[in-house]
Amino acid sequence: MQPLKKVEIILIAPELPKLQRLVEKLGLNYTVFHHATGKGDRGVRADDDLTGVFTNICMLTACREDQVPALAEAVRPLLKKTGGLCLVSDVLSLTH
Amino acid sequence: MQPLKKVEIILIAPELPKLQRLVEKLGLNYTVFHHATGKGDRGVRADDDLTGVFTNICMLTACREDQVPALAEAVRPLLKKTGGLCLVSDVLSLTH
Amino acid sequence: MQPLKKVEIILIAPELPKLQRLVEKLGLNYTVFHHATGKGDRGVRADDDLTGVFTNICMLTACREDQVPALAEAVRPLLKKTGGLCLVSDVLSLTH
Amino acid sequence: MNVDQLLTNFLSPPILFFLLGMVATLVRSDLELPAPLPKILSLYLLLAIGFRGGVELAHSGLTAQVAATLGVAVLAAVAVPVYTYFILRLRLDPANAAAIAATYGSISAVTFITATAFLDATRVAYSGHMVAAMALMESPAIVVGVVFARLAAKRAAAAAAGEVEPIDWGHIGRDAFLNGSVFLLVGSLLVGAATGNRVGSAALAPFTDQMFTGVLALFLLDMGIIAARRLGDLRRAGIFLGAFAILVPLLNAALGLLAARLLGLGHGDALLFVILCASASYIAVPAAMRLAVPEANPSLYVTMALALTFPFNILVGIPLYEAAVLAFIGP
Amino acid sequence: MNVDQLLTNFLSPPILFFLLGMVATLVRSDLELPAPLPKILSLYLLLAIGFRGGVELAHSGLTAQVAATLGVAVLAAVAVPVYTYFILRLRLDPANAAAIAATYGSISAVTFITATAFLDATRVAYSGHMVAAMALMESPAIVVGVVFARLAAKRAAAAAAGEVEPIDWGHIGRDAFLNGSVFLLVGSLLVGAATGNRVGSAALAPFTDQMFTGVLALFLLDMGIIAARRLGDLRRAGIFLGAFAILVPLLNAALGLLAARLLGLGHGDALLFVILCASASYIAVPAAMRLAVPEANPSLYVTMALALTFPFNILVGIPLYEAAVLAFIGP
Amino acid sequence: MNVDQLLTNFLSPPILFFLLGMVATLVRSDLELPAPLPKILSLYLLLAIGFRGGVELAHSGLTAQVAATLGVAVLAAVAVPVYTYFILRLRLDPANAAAIAATYGSISAVTFITATAFLDATRVAYSGHMVAAMALMESPAIVVGVVFARLAAKRAAAAAAGEVEPIDWGHIGRDAFLNGSVFLLVGSLLVGAATGNRVGSAALAPFTDQMFTGVLALFLLDMGIIAARRLGDLRRAGIFLGAFAILVPLLNAALGLLAARLLGLGHGDALLFVILCASASYIAVPAAMRLAVPEANPSLYVTMALALTFPFNILVGIPLYEAAVLAFIGP
Numbered sequence A, B, C: 001m002q003p004l005k006k007v008e009i010i011l012i013a014p015e016l017p018k019l020q021r022l023v024e025k026l027g028l029n030y031t032v033f034h035h036a037t038g039k040g041d042r043g044v045r046a047d048d049d050l051t052g053v054f055t056n057i058c059m060l061t062a063c064r065e066d067q068v069p070a071l072a073e074a075v076r077p078l079l080k081k082t083g084g085l086c087l088v089s090d091v092l093s094l095t096h
Numbered sequence D, E, F: 001m002n003v004d005q006l007l008t009n010f011l012s013p014p015i016l017f018f019l020l021g022m023v024a025t026l027v028r029s030d031l032e033l034p035a036p037l038p039k040i041l042s043l044y045l046l047l048a049i050g051f052r053g054g055v056e057l058a059h060s061g062l063t064a065q066v067a068a069t070l071g072v073a074v075l076a077a078v079a080v081p082v083y084t085y086f087i088l089r090l091r092l093d094p095a096n097a098a099a100i101a102a103t104y105g106s107i108s109a110v111t112f113i114t115a116t117a118f119l120d121a122t123r124v125a126y127s128g129h130m131v132a133a134m135a136l137m138e139s140p141a142i143v144v145g146v147v148f149a150r151l152a153a154k155r156a157a158a159a160a161a162g163e164v165e166p167i168d169w170g171h172i173g174r175d176a177f178l179n180g181s182v183f184l185l186v187g188s189l190l191v192g193a194a195t196g197n198r199v200g201s202a203a204l205a206p207f208t209d210q211m212f213t214g215v216l217a218l219f220l221l222d223m224g225i226i227a228a229r230r231l232g233d234l235r236r237a238g239i240f241l242g243a244f245a246i247l248v249p250l251l252n253a254a255l256g257l258l259a260a261r262l263l264g265l266g267h268g269d270a271l272l273f274v275i276l277c278a279s280a281s282y283i284a285v286p287a288a289m290r291l292a293v294p295e296a297n298p299s300l301y302v303t304m305a306l307a308l309t310f311p312f313n314i315l316v317g318i319p320l321y322e323a324a325v326l327a328f329i330g331p
Ligand SMILES: Nc1ncnc2c1ncn2[C@@H]1O[C@H](COP(=O)(O)O)[C@@H](O)[C@H]1O
Pocket: A010, A011, A037, A038, A039, A040, A041, A042, A043, A044, A045, A056, A082, A083, A084, A085, B028, B029, B030, B031, B032, B060, B061, B062, B063
């Protein structure tokens, strides 16, 4: 079991490609959950808008603690622009 | 980084509107993941039942510690009635 | 509120039946999130491959601390074979 | 029932695709229709059958016999869940008894549709108002079932001197009469009836008519897959419920046949009325019961309707009832 | 507008299914088309209308009048967002004004398609290049809207002596001219035009023609559901925007009618040109604005187009414009 | 190959929609068919082609030549992965060599279907049992590939004195012969054969025949999108595998043509047999390999089949093989 940081980033779907590019630049692995709906300061995000651009994605990435600051800096402008959420917590990763 | 509580609520899909109403009454933001399947004390919940009412949703809400008790009280009856799960953990939220 | 361990297992979709069998053998309840995409050491897993076998699933199971080792041992060979991730963290579960 | 009827039913593509689906699950093939395709197909089938029924209704119009048929249909939909509830109480707790009674009191649109396909294949006429009858028979059983369950819960609570949450009739009514499948069926029926005599409606025909059998076949493929998946759960249901899932439909079919005779229904309409009485719901009712009677166990009421009654009705029932109709009512 | 036109429009299945969808939401039925079905249906409609328009274009060919029509179409698509922007600035901040102006400057393919269904039902001819006109009218307003928003942001930043992120024209251009719906519409048009005079294209007809009305009806059912869901948000829009959502389409329709007269368009083409000017986008534009002008509030621009302008156009607009066309241009 | 054949192929809607999809990705449009639509379309295509083939088989019946054709088909499906494996081992590790060999030993149903659409457009007859041949050619290569991979793994383990997990033949057999696409194709073929001579089957025709080209076009649109997305990965494949993805299909086509000549196949059947030999699997085989040979790299075997061999076959291959068939076998 290796101690890592789990970073969860909730962002509006069409920004995913940008997010992926910048996470890959940091050399991180990640998992993405799609078609999440939600409610935030900028209103509701439902799945019934025909455009498909109003749903959220949630990216989960488990990384070393020293990688978190760079990730946070990279993500912040995206969150500023179209809103969202970025949560960091402690996890143990099963080494295989 | 602001310390928050992350609350994850797993509930049967058709109860989502009720859950949303009561979370919004508490003034909380949230994200919902849909079409989750699972197994619990009340049996399996698969996605192949034609009705679409037998899948689970998972609502994630990051809130202040002092908001958790009210949320817990509000959710408990729903869990009692149709089952489910409510998990609380510590997270740091990236301030933007 | 009862202290539990939250175990999140990310695995390639077609291995889910095997994973379910072995988690059920341990008598654990679980929730599964489907159609997750991602990037790992073994490359990208997108949702556009017509086969549907290249997406990930994420299984979440909240269990007692003493149940974690057995689960970890059971999951490890699966992760070895087709890759993935297994994260363990602390949570409080709302008793209902 | 003569062999040729059996063959006409068995050797029709929709039925064979149903069997193909069952085989797929039994040999553990990974064939499956990805969600939400099955939901989409059933929406299409409800829209199409409703619209077509409405159009025919616009042509034929409402007669006294139509009214009588619809009245008897509602009556049946109320009577069946009542009598089955008391049979089920012999072995089951109120919640499960109520849920199963509702399941068998209501109807299965796909069973009905498969029967219409059988009639089309055997060139037997039937009338549009039978679709209206189906629509009317879907909801009442839900109300009956919920009422039984709630009354029992009240008594139990009174006995235990605990309090029980008040019945939310608005919610129950909505689940019963406004749930998606009922609403779409009735709505499409009305649209068909309103436009049936105007040119515009013809433009919809290729969509509602020509695709119909194909979509039905595809949907039955999925039904076969999920019905077979539930065969395992049958053990849990036990011998009593297993027998119930076959015998009660047969009994309801007999009662339906009697009613059809008294109503003076023709060959096609009689068969459809019988199949409505014999069929059990695995969509509208479970969806409603899951929330209104959460104590009831879905792997009982869904499994019985899906894994036993549905296959029995479309494989054996249709030709059997057809034979009975021919003998008892004539061609 | 005479009663029969109103009826022909009202009593057409697509319109009635739209109303059925609205009713479903208003009575709180749980009827809904599961995602991604609505997206799939709209992809089909764009492909089919594009392909059919292209095939007809291949038959008719490009004439001077066609070229003139397309030119005027683009002109309208640029002029409308400009003048509406300044109207909207009277009450709104630049971002929201720009987003709404873009919404009303662009077009709604489904409104256009519903009008073609109306023309088909009333046996009025129209030409394939009107689809090309629609395609050309979708994008310019997006560019105009983004430009207005960015210029305002620049001024604000200058005033606040803050820095503003540079305009990514490549991205805006892609959003405007290469977003999925525009691209598929134009692409299908080209495929239709390239194959229209060859045997091969006929093989596509059953798919693009016969299913068309049915798919439209199903899609409008969903449109009704989601339009009604947004009625609640209208309060937030307020009286000014509420009036805007009805009056500006009427004004644009009038301007469109004038242009159609000057262009010497025939009955069918004129109606389609008018409906293009009157319609507002709730797919391509919101998708682009959401990212290019994130400060703008979607529950304003989407709600206005979806919950007011769209229903108004297909329920009242089509027969109204039809009457105006008949009076002003003749049959 | 004369120009007109090239044009008939190029200017057919399905092919143009394939190119449209490629363009969409190359210009970075956000056009895409939302999952699970592509899966649904491929299920439909397998069901339709299988059912249609079965119906024709019911009409024509099994002859000695049919049996011979099927035998040779299986032979080819076993021989190709064997010889290609040894070619691939010159440069690749056993796992990747085995996966790629299986990919090229198996077939691509969509390539086959596109060829039938080409034959339909050029009014050339072909027989239903070619669909049976396709079904038989899908699975053997999977078994061959897995066997090669496991034997190599065994040797490696023996050398390293480590232990290797035993081969689960049941699982491999299920992956090979019962995976969803193979099962649906074979099952639909049987349903078609069983009902082909009865009235009932006609009811399915509008669904399986009339929609066919349209659905194919829509599916090829998606194929174009995802094929182009993988063009980037080609660099990783390198020159050797790039050449392999073009030359081996050509070689297999030549061998197939020879076999067709010896079998005395007619024009249409010969072309289909050739295309089967030339095509590579990007659905059934990758799905099986992903689990049975996880060490193999999908971005090699999927990319080669999807981004090179598939486009080559439907754009250049079909008219090229057609010309060869005309020259070598005659009209
Ligand atoms: N406190 C929160 N908890 C969970 N999800 C959130 C929270 N805040 C924002 N979100 C998600 O982020 C999206 C955008 O948030 P916002 O920028 O606040 O509108 C929302 O639609 C939610 O899905």
